[in-house]
Amino acid sequence: MADTDADPKDAPAPSNASPWDALRRFTNARIALGRAGSSLPTAPLLAFNLSHAQARDAVHQPLDVDALHAALQEAGFDTLDAESAAPDRDHYLRRPDLGRKLNDESTARLRDHEGKGFDVVFVVADGLSAYAATRHAVPLLQRMRSKLDGVRIGPVVVARQARVALGDGIGELLRARIVVVLIGERPGLSSPDSLGVYLTYEPRAGRSDAERNCISNVRPEGLPYDAAAFKLLYLLNEAVRLKLTGVSLKDDSDALLSASERTTLPPA
Template identity: 85%
Template structure:
């Protein structure tokens, strides 16, 4: 009879089974990033714990894409913070159309366009900037980050005429062009849920466009991405956006002609490697 154990695990001389997981020599680097590195292996596969964590992150990313934006709660939170609000919707009638027809998410519904035009006719003057909070591909991001970020940014905008915050559903970035045009905004800033990653289901993107109008291209915008406490912190993102807003107003443009040199200035501390802007 063989003395070898039936289990593939080999026992040490004290009789304690060895771990079936082979640790990766880069394991110590994992504390510096949320990326899936140095997970180790069990035989020819992943260990159980990292595999379950991956499945959970995948489910959270899928949920973020399909979660509807609670516009009533977001409007209440914005108004409690001192912002005037308006609602808008894209031409996409539901989430399925939104995901399959990106073009519909870039155009306002007829009802929303009429409502915004009516509101513009009652405004005493053209706003310097209009903010749009949009669900995009992660309503969770808009719900979690838009209000605290705008509250942080507003402290830096002395002397700016800020228009109403427009809460937009089934929205793509370019929906802000039509909104800004109807409200006669000098600049429109779209805060939108970014495509979820497997470590960031709640990443907020910020896009600003000078003299918004339907037909603007992505080359005519600037973007700040990964805004969230675990990425680019609110203070740091507000600092960058404030810089870009001032430069856009001075140069009368955004996009490829507007370079972000804010990193050369004193800036609030953010997580290393978390800043991505273009």
């Protein structure tokens, strides 16, 4: 007769247990999913289909511009609006070149903005995941603001149908020393809301990707906000010191995570 008082934890492991099972808690990668005959079990198959749908939705979901402006203003930021030359999402996806330049109305609006130049201008852009911009841009900017005392921060520009290079034209028109673009990255099957951060020293139209630095996968499940803010502050300081960004600016911030953080940009 079976011992009804036996501890279930003491039960022998099932004969079909996989040595990969213990590793699943360390990664979101789809490993050790099991099988049902020659196919996947129902649960992981449904989870895959859900992730695929979330990734597709992230690409096509429009940015809630009004809500983002309201959240930024509530956090204490001035804001401006901008759109690329892509008139709609279909053109944006089919014509990446249109997403890299401002439309005429946005160009005129930014050119007419009163100001004598800024040390840093932040751009929050939909990119390929409006989810990412909506969820992660404001928390990251709030952490950055406390680290930039005395720095001339321009209005945060909310950009629609935007590619990374759109920030070059924005920064040039606002006479920014550095432009920082917070943009939704291409969604994956485990991260439909990953935020990328790109910074360019002395932005102007025609800058290449080799002339900017990137911090990727900013989100609580990836690179947390505090760590991303630390890296961004390090790169901003180094960009001002070296007067450049891009392949010649190396991110050595990981070695300094336990050191005291510098709280302001050095003078020009």
